[in-house]
Amino acid sequence: MRLRIQTPLIFALLALAVWQVIVMAADVPEYLLPAPSVILGTVDRTLAVQLAVTFVEALAGFLIAGVLAFGCAVMFVRFSTLEQGLFPIAIAVKTTPIVAVAPLLVIWLGTGWWSKIVAVILICFFPVLVNAVKGLKAADAEYRELFQTLGASRAQEFRKLRIPYCLPYLFSALKISSSLAIVGAIVGEFVGATQGLGYLIMVSSAHLETATLFAAIAAAALAGITMFYVIGWAEERVIFWHGGNMD
Amino acid sequence: MNAVALANRPEASTLPTTEPLVAIENLKVRFGDVVAIEDLSFTVRRGEFVSLLGPSGCGKSTLLKAIAQLVTPASGKIVLSDPNLRVGFMFQKPLLLPWRATLDNVLLPVEIQLGGSVVDVTDRQRARLMLDLVGLGDFADAYPHQLSGGMQQRAALARTLISDPDILLLDEPFGALDELTREALNEELIRIWQSGNTRLHTIIMVTHSISEAVTMSDRVIVFTDRPARLAEDVQVRCSRPRAPEDSEPGSIIKRIRTIVKGGR
Structure with missing residues (x-):
């Protein structure tokens, strides 16, 4: 684990050093490409606050989307009529670009937290739904026959077979959604916000404060990476049996 | 072995009796247009170890699933002598x-x-x-x-x-294992069945191995290719443990082999 972090870290530091040297040697104007040292100099409390705002929006939307999508998936698999009726609608919602919908969300929900959280929910919902439906159906027919011979109810079949079987599928969906969550929050902030990384990016680009812009971009990346790794860490602990045989 | 604590069982006799336990009457099972089982009748008696033998895909697993009520017959019926009979089912895969x-x-x-x-x-x-x-x-x-x-x-x-099943339905339970492990588990199964430590008295096992069927069971029911019909009902009355090399089981194995080939 240590090695896996160390090696990329060394490469990243090396790249930053090269960047610093080139910018200084070629005397690149700061509004075009600021040196890493200048970017680091713009990191302050304000940036941390904006990062926190975006992170909380993304996390809230992500969690709500996860719970909603998993609940929907269970209902879809339990009642196939629901799946037939609602799945096409879910696809239609998914194919609508979030950027196109975001202004509408601001009109409806204002420039506060909720327009961003709903944007995050919209973007995170679909991957979780699709994967969870797939995972809930993934248990072999033979496993279901086993539960039938044991006289299990539908609820028991879900609790003891289908849901645990679905967990690996769920976690891969959560990983995809975790990076999308930051995207959703920033798109929401672009359209109308008074705080958050998206807001900071808009303002600093308008003022040609390129160093601040870079710092905001790096912070957004950091937020995405953090969420991704936290979920990966949880996955390794929850799905200890994966890689073992599932049949 | 801690099996002592499992005593307090009704007298478990593993000798075949004449008491009918599972009666299969004019059974017909179909999946869409495919007839898996056609007009099949026989009775399994209490205390018997019965093997269902036939070429793969002939419908013997379907029959086992019909007995376990996993499959609904198109016509005919399966009657258990006691509705409270506990049925245990074991699949080819462990399904843990x-x-x-x-x-x-x-x-x-x-x-x-x-x-x-x-x-x-x-x-x-x-x-x-x-x-x-x-x-x-x-x-x-x-x-x-x-x-x-x-x-x-x-x-x-x-x-x-x-x-704590009374009757065990085995669908090629050790079929996916190597031969040595399989033989060891077959012996283990016979030992558990004969020990009287459990309630288990009757076993119906699906297999496509003639020697396995003969060395293990009291009775081998041979099926034709699909749709499964009864080709022959062979009694095996040799004492246990048996080896396929022994003369008596050996001759039965030969007899069944002839039946299977003749049926084709």
Whole structure:
């Protein structure tokens, strides 16, 4: 684990050093490409606050989307009529670009937290739904026959077979959604916000404060990476049996 | 072996009786246009070990599933002499839940029967006894991916036995294992069946191995190719343990082989 972090870290530091040297040697104007040292100099409390705002929006939307999508998936698999009726609608919602919908969300929900959280929910919902439906159906027919011979109810079949079987599928969906969550929050902030990384990016680009812009971009990346790794860490602990045989 | 604690059983006799236990009457099963079983009738008596033998895909597994009520007949019926008869089913694959340790896998039927209530110490002790019975006592806390194929199937047997079945339906239970492991498990199964430590008295086993059928069972029912019809009902009255090389089982094996070839 240590090695896996160390090696990329060394490469990243090396790249930053090269960047610093080139910018200084070629005397690149700061509004075009600021040196890493200048970017680091713009990191302050304000940036941390904006990062926190975006992170909380993304996390809230992500969690709500996860719970909603998993609940929907269970209902879809339990009642196939629901799946037939609602799945096409879910696809239609998914194919609508979030950027196109975001202004509408601001009109409806204002420039506060909720327009961003709903944007995050919209973007995170679909991957979780699709994967969870797939995972809930993934248990072999033979496993279901086993539960039938044991006289299990539908609820028991879900609790003891289908849901645990679905967990690996769920976690891969959560990983995809975790990076999308930051995207959703920033798109929401672009359209109308008074705080958050998206807001900071808009303002600093308008003022040609390129160093601040870079710092905001790096912070957004950091937020995405953090969420991704936290979920990966949880996955390794929850799905200890994966890689073992599932049949 | 801790089997002593399992005493307090109704007198378990593994000698075949004349008492009918499962009666299959004019059974017909179809899947869409495919007729899997056609006009099949026979009776399994209490205390018998019956093998259902036939070429793969002939419908013998379907018959077993019909007895377990996993498959609904198109016509005809299957009558159990006692509606309270406990039926245990064992599949070709172990079908252990990979997220549960062996002991918890064995406890699955108990959990399902209890519904919402939690398994208690007595249930756990029983599960441990079952693991001892199949020789897995030391692996209660191991996970399925840490067990060999043979051990997984032993665990599956323990899981089947914890429901205390009267009758065991085996669908090529050790078919996916190597020959040595398979023979060892077959012997183990006979030992458990004859021990009288469990309620188990009757076994119906699907197999496509002639020698396995003859060395294990009291009666071999030979099926034709699909749709499955009864080709021959062979009694095996040799004493156990039997080896396929012994003269008496050997001659029965030859006889069945001739029937199977003639049926083609």
